Amino acid sequence: MLKVDNLHVAYDGIQALRGVRLEVPRGSLVALIGANGAGKSTLLRAIAGLLQPRAGRIEFEGRAIQGRPAHRIAREGLVLVPEGRRMFPNLTVEENLKMGGFARSEADVRRAEVEVLELFPRLRERRRQLGGTLSGGEQQMLALGRALMARPRLLMIDEPSLGLAPKIVLQVFDALRRIHAGGLTLLLIEQNARLALQNSDHAYVLETGEIALEGPSRSLIEDPRVREAYLGA
Amino acid sequence: MTRPPETGPPGRTSSSDSGAVSGGRVTPPAAEAQISDFRSQKGSGAFVSRAFTVVSIAALYYLSHRLSGTEATYLVHVLTVGTIYAVLATSYNLVNGITGQFSLQPNAFAAIGAYTAAILTLSPEEKAMTFILEPILPPFDRIQLPFLPALLAGGGMAAAFAVLVGLPVFRVRGDYLAIVTLGFGEIVRIVATNAIGLTNGALGLKGLPPYTTLTGAFVWLVVTLVVITGLLRSPVGRAWRSIREDEQAARAAGINVFRYKLSAFVVSAFFQGVGGALLAHLLTTVDPKQFNFFFTFNLLIIIVVGGLGSMTGAVVGSFLFAGGSELLRVVEEPITIAGREFEGIPGLRMVIFSALLIVIMLFFRRGLFGRREFSWSIRGWRGAA
Numbered sequence: 001m002l003k004v005d006n007l008h009v010a011y012d013g014i015q016a017l018r019g020v021r022l023e024v025p026r027g028s029l030v031a032l033i034g035a036n037g038a039g040k041s042t043l044l045r046a047i048a049g050l051l052q053p054r055a056g057r058i059e060f061e062g063r064a065i066q067g068r069p070a071h072r073i074a075r076e077g078l079v080l081v082p083e084g085r086r087m088f089p090n091l092t093v094e095e096n097l098k099m100g101g102f103a104r105s106e107a108d109v110r111r112a113e114v115e116v117l118e119l120f121p122r123l124r125e126r127r128r129q130l131g132g133t134l135s136g137g138e139q140q141m142l143a144l145g146r147a148l149m150a151r152p153r154l155l156m157i158d159e160p161s162l163g164l165a166p167k168i169v170l171q172v173f174d175a176l177r178r179i180h181a182g183g184l185t186l187l188l189i190e191q192n193a194r195l196a197l198q199n200s201d202h203a204y205v206l207e208t209g210e211i212a213l214e215g216p217s218r219s220l221i222e223d224p225r226v227r228e229a230y231l232g233a
Numbered sequence: 234m235t236r237p238p239e240t241g242p243p244g245r246t247s248s249s250d251s252g253a254v255s256g257g258r259v260t261p262p263a264a265e266a267q268i269s270d271f272r273s274q275k276g277s278g279a280f281v282s283r284a285f286t287v288v289s290i291a292a293l294y295y296l297s298h299r300l301s302g303t304e305a306t307y308l309v310h311v312l313t314v315g316t317i318y319a320v321l322a323t324s325y326n327l328v329n330g331i332t333g334q335f336s337l338q339p340n341a342f343a344a345i346g347a348y349t350a351a352i353l354t355l356s357p358e359e360k361a362m363t364f365i366l367e368p369i370l371p372p373f374d375r376i377q378l379p380f381l382p383a384l385l386a387g388g389g390m391a392a393a394f395a396v397l398v399g400l401p402v403f404r405v406r407g408d409y410l411a412i413v414t415l416g417f418g419e420i421v422r423i424v425a426t427n428a429i430g431l432t433n434g435a436l437g438l439k440g441l442p443p444y445t446t447l448t449g450a451f452v453w454l455v456v457t458l459v460v461i462t463g464l465l466r467s468p469v470g471r472a473w474r475s476i477r478e479d480e481q482a483a484r485a486a487g488i489n490v491f492r493y494k495l496s497a498f499v500v501s502a503f504f505q506g507v508g509g510a511l512l513a514h515l516l517t518t519v520d521p522k523q524f525n526f527f528f529t530f531n532l533l534i535i536i537v538v539g540g541l542g543s544m545t546g547a548v549v550g551s552f553l554f555a556g557g558s559e560l561l562r563v564v565e566e567p568i569t570i571a572g573r574e575f576e577g578i579p580g581l582r583m584v585i586f587s588a589l590l591i592v593i594m595l596f597f598r599r600g601l602f603g604r605r606e607f608s609w610s611i612r613g614w615r616g617a618a
Contacts, residue, residue, distance in 0.1 A: 070484040071490070086485075099471055099488070150487055
């Protein structure tokens with residue numbers, strides 16, 4: 001469904017990604033793990049069109065999308081949940097959700113809203129509250145909910161566990177599993193490698209801008225290199 | 234100026250906990266009903282507040298009309314200036330406060346609007362008398378339009394220039410808008426000084442018909458507020474605010490950030506063009522120095538004091554500023570205190586304004602109104618403009 005080939009991205013001449021190759025098949029949950037600064041967020045941002053790659057090819061559902069503006073890519077159904085629970089703090093929960101469905105028809109938005117509120121009942125209780133007044137976990141759910149409002153076909157999530165209490169992280173992952181079970185393809189970045197590998201079908205390990213390892217998550221968990229570097233075992 | 238109350242009639246709200254929640258899931262029919270509940274904001278409360286708004290607009294209109302006919306010309310003049318400031322400030326606020334793009338635009342667009350309208354309303358005879366350095370360029374020597382088309386032309390011209398300026402500026406990110414709009418204001422001023430065949434150069438245009446009345450300015454303020462608040466409540470307004478909140482997230486949500494920044498800028502420029510034209514036809518002169526940087530700076534004070542992002546704040550700030558600069562005139566005139574005469578100090582008003590600004594910034598970090606708006610609702614202030 002999503003294919004990235006030989007992707008190069010640089011910030012002010014410093015290479016952040018060197019020839020990254022990655023594939024996300026339809027219906028899968030693919031995880032991308034790696035240390036701080038390995039280039040994980042850069043990769044997602046480049047796919048989403050928020051960064052312009054220097055070279056390489058990004059294909060979504062058979063069409064090349066590299067170099068297209070971010071809002072177009074989002075409308076194609078390839079939606080990013082940016083890092084750090086980026087919702088709109090001074091808009092209400094309800095307005096935040098509506099923003100997510102910005103490019104969709106009124107009827108679509110209404111339907112998506114029902115689904116999202118069903119998935120996150122907390123958001124229903126807080127729908128008139130400002131996004132910024134929610135707790136960390138609720139904000140992450142709002143960010144997820146907003147992205148779902150766009151009715152994505154592939155959802156990319158950047159570090160959903162960042163800065164959340166362990167219990168809340170489990171709730172967020174529980175929500176992700178339910179979203180995935182509903183048939184949505186997911187590409188997930190996660191620093192918490194164990195959590196990522198336990199919850200995904202396939203995983204890539206990114207090290208200093210290159211894919212160091214890849215394989216089915218089940219076998220990566222057993223891989224001695226992964227165990228030593230990322231699982232602390 | 235008003236917003237519908239936040240919820241529908243009591244009793245239909247706060248059912249989220251009593252709804253059909255079972256095992257963390259809400260059954261779809263219940264969910265559906267609830268959503269339609271908060272979607273339709275046509276409760277009796279909204280109707281009442283709308284009625285209040287219409288009645289108060291009508292009352293203010295009548296009042297402005299009555300005042301215009303009285304001897305209180307000074308008061309009427311100050312109120313008219315305040316009303317025009319309010320048109321300029323609310324539209325400026327759209328770019329700076331709502332969309333969150335720091336811009337220093339109003340003097341440029343007000344000047345464009347003022348000159349455009351003035352050239353169109355001056356009678357051919359008046360033009361022949363005014364343009365002593367160079368005759369005015371044809372066909373403008375013969376054109377004369379009534380006030381409304383001239384105002385619309387002024388606004389339209391400002392909007393057209395906003396497109397020209399905005400197209401390149403909004404392609405790049407960052408704080409370029411402030412620099413470019415500052416520079417554009419200077420360009421407009423220099424062009425106005427040197428395009429003598431169109432603007433009469435440094436002498437300016439004089440003897441404009443005094444078309445601007447308090448009532449007329451008030452009607453334009455209502456139009457400005459209706460258009461802007463209408464847009465703010467629409468998806469367009471949400472897009473503008475989301476850009477202020479987080480531009481990247483807005484892009485990731487599928488919003489064409491470039492287009493929405495440009496549209497806010499153009500709408501804002503249109504009303505600034507109209508505001509400039511109203512001001513020109515109140516003072517009956519236009520000259521290049523009138524729309525210098527301080528013009529913009531005063532409006533910036535108004536919207537910051539009122540609260541960036543609050544239209545209520547922009548309106549209140551405008552009248553405080555217009556009234557305040559008149560009241561403070563005292564300090565620049567010679568006064569006698571306890572038998573001793575003190576000479577007035579020119580410019581002291583601005584010193585006091587600056588001191589007040591500092592005080593307000595110390596005690597009201599986000600301006601007098603923050604982002605709140607006036608509302609008839611008894612629940613009081615509505616947050617999150």
